[in-house]
Amino acid sequence: MIKVSGLRKAYGSVVAVDGVDLHVREGEIFGVLGRSGAGKSTLLRCVNLLERPTEGSVTVGGQELTALGERELRRARQGIGMIHQHFALLSSRTVAGNVAFPLEIMGVPRDERARRVEELLDLVGLAGKAGAYPAQLSGGQKQRVGIARALAGRPSVLLSDEATSALDPGTTQSILALLKRLNRDFGLTILLITHEMDVIKSVCDSAAIMSEGRIEEAGRIADLLARPGSRLTEELFPLPPAEPGSVTITFTGTYSGRADEPVVSQVVRKFDVDVNILGGALEDVAGVSAGRLRVRLTGEESDAALRYLRDRGLLVEVASR
């Protein structure tokens, strides 16, 4: 749905995005995770060409945006919704006026506009707020207006620029739930950038980790969790540095072993080993429960126990001595 190839964006000698390839599939929620200054915001703004890439191409819904002239680009942008960290609402317009704005740009007739605005406000749960001004709304409500506005042109793609970063945790979850619902009900493809791990955990199907203008790792979250030495796993389930000889067991949905299976006690019963748990974390990620457990195995049959765990389909990594 979104294809970014060889993207580079430089401001003078400062390179914000340094050769990024990205592929967002139709109907998925793709999250780019990175610290501030990693270049993720610039990357996102290159997708709808708010920033002109220095090099590389951007294709959205089969249309190569980087090849379009100004007029065609404006038309194409009308089919790409965007929501913003600080909402970017027009303070001089009411809620209804803000949602109607993109429809005015598209030249939708007045009565159809009114109908569509009502529909959209209903969809985001703001039916009673049509006449309010943004200053009278809470942060969560403002972002709902932002979402309604972004959906006005029935886009197939939604870009989210740190849409929940200015919100408290409870509101963040409700906004994320709304995005997930839109994704599920309308097949809306969402590309979001965030510095919050929780956002990746709760809504994303795929993720990329970005740092210093480059993508370090990208793919379906389930696949990334299964990859030895994955940065994403490290970020999702932070554990203290591995001591030599310690064993890290990763449970994910892609393995036959499930997180709620009592593998550790099975190992202890079947083999002559002791298991010392050093740390661990377990959570629902991308709809499956996944986690990591750091243990130390001692005893005669340690190697056999490790083999058993691997045979059970778990990712087992032993820190070198």
Place this chain on the structure above:
Amino acid sequence: MTWSDMSPLLWEATGQTAQMVAWSTLFTVLFGLPLGVALVATDRGGLFPAPVVRRVLGVVVNVGRSLPFIVLMIAVIPVTRMITGTTIGTGAAAVPLTIGAVPFFARLVETALRGVGRDVVQAAQAMGASRGTIVGKVLLPEALPGLIAALTVTVVTLISYSAMAGVIGGGGLGDLAVRYGYQRFETGLMIVTVVVLVVIVQAVQSLGDAVSHRLTRR
């Protein structure tokens, strides 16, 4: 001088001041608003980036702003003659008043427009808005309270400039104060004129503040 002597003089002078200020305000907005928009739009990172145009506009505005009004009024006499066919009178005074106020107002417009968040402009761009739409439907409406405040300050400045219009026979309250109050030692008239000016300026400022406040939705 008795009140009945002063009254007709005051009415006439107030009418002249009102006329000068009204015409010059109209033309100041007509020319100054687009100029202010141009100052913002042609800036680097603006809607129509044009650094050379921007620099030229900047210089023109600064030259206009650096001339004392009394000097400017004399200096533009040929222009005044070209436009109004005469160089004296209330109508003729509106020309230098406008020329003096346009750069001033344009700078205030520039400041008001810069107060509109970049993110709002970019959001409109992301929706596929044309640059004309962004100026007309985002920049100007969002800056409206600031623009009204700018207009208020400009009107007050025009009232004060218009006091110098006596030099080219424009009449008005300032001229009245100079000719009667100062040159004929009519202290009473002088005081009344000052009071009238203060009341007018106060009224204009209060009205401007009230409108600007009503339009603020932040």
